Amino acid sequence: MDQLSAMATFVRAVDAGSLSAAARSLPSSLTSVSRQIAALEQHFGTRLLLRTTRQLALTDEGRILYERAKAILGEMKEIEAALSRDRHQPSGRIRVASPSLMGRLVIAPLLAEFLRRYPALSVDLLLVDRAVDMVEEDIHLAIRVGRLPDSELVARKLADLRMIVCAAPAYLAERGVPETPGDLAHHDCLVFSDAPGSAEWRFADGSKTGRKIRISGRLWMNSLDALAAAAREGAGIVRVPSWQAEADFAAGHLVRLLTDYEPAPAPLHLMFQPSRLASPKVRAFVDYLVERWRSVDPFGPPPRAGQ
Structure with missing residues (x-):
């Protein structure tokens, strides 16, 4: 059995919804499609598909194989492109995942020049505030903020990001200015999260890890956009990336607080799988972002309070 060919047939059958549809799209015979999937099931010693008269359903084991096989087949295409005659002309589609606010305000404006520079490339920009599974979701590149866990992924550092605390002058005039992180217990805080409950903000205290303050x-x-808008209207104290608040500081809409307790900046990384390193389109995108960051850092430090 040609395992790679059989996996391609299996993926095609799942995507098409039936063995007959897969046979028509390959093109191949229904007998050949059935035989390859049966060979896969025999090889792995488990049922991969549940067949009904109308559709196919994946077993748990079948879903694992489908996700992994799709990623493997995608990597094979990347290798073929890297070894082809056109390896110096990146082409195809690249999928990039980014935090929502950063993707919308920072990454998206950079894409026009990238697409002009590489007319044979297309970009899917996925805006998500979670850590994506790059293999299962077929993501070529992911932008991540913060310390990275041990991983087989390759990381390219782009910048350092600083989280700051700020509030509107009207709020501070009514409720007072917090002098220490502990004072936040007596203030209305605006929290970025998908799940209301309790949160923690980290502040510097002279130690390596800093001090966590519980925020209710x-x-x-x-x-983050909506939180900043609420803060501008005096709803409370918000914690946002420094670059997001620059315009509000300049306009006097927000005031930066607790500057003596700001934690160390968090690194911003561009992540990709080692197997993608040979891909011309991945290299092109990585090199482009690094080039733009070196020329004009979109996360330049905001002015200190009072400046």
Whole structure:
């Protein structure tokens, strides 16, 4: 059995929804499609598909194989492209995952020039505030903020990001200015999260890891944009990336707080699988972002309070 060919047939059958549809799209005979899938099931010693008169259903084992096989087949295409005559002309589609706010305000504006530079490339920009599974979701590149866990992924550092605490002048005039992180217990805090409950903000205290302060916010949102808008209207104290608040500082809409307790900046990385390193389109995108960051850092430090 040609395992790679059989996996391609299996993936095609799942995507098409039936063995007959897969046979027509390959093209191949229904007998050949059935035989290859049966050979896969015999090889792995488990049922992969549940066949009905109308459709196919994946078993748990079948779903694992489908996700992995799809990733393997995608990597094979990358290898073929890297070894082809056109390896110096990146082409195809590249899938990039980014935190929502950063993707919308920072990454998206950079894509026009990238697409002009590489007319044979297309980009799918996925805006998600979670850590994606790059293999199962077929993501070529992912932008991640913070310390990275041990992983087989390759990381390319782009910048350092600083989280700051700020509030509107009207709120501070009414409720007072917090002098220490502990004072936040007496203030209305605006929290970025998908699940209301309790949260922790980290502040510097002279130690390596810093100090965590438990925050019980009155307003929770899963959008940093919306939180900043609420803060501008005096809803409370918010914690946002420094680059997001630059315009509000300049306009006097927000005031930066607790500057002596700001934690060390968090690294921003561009992540990709080692197997993608040979892909011309992945290299092109990585090199492009690094080039743009070196020329104009979109996360330049904001002015300190009072400046």
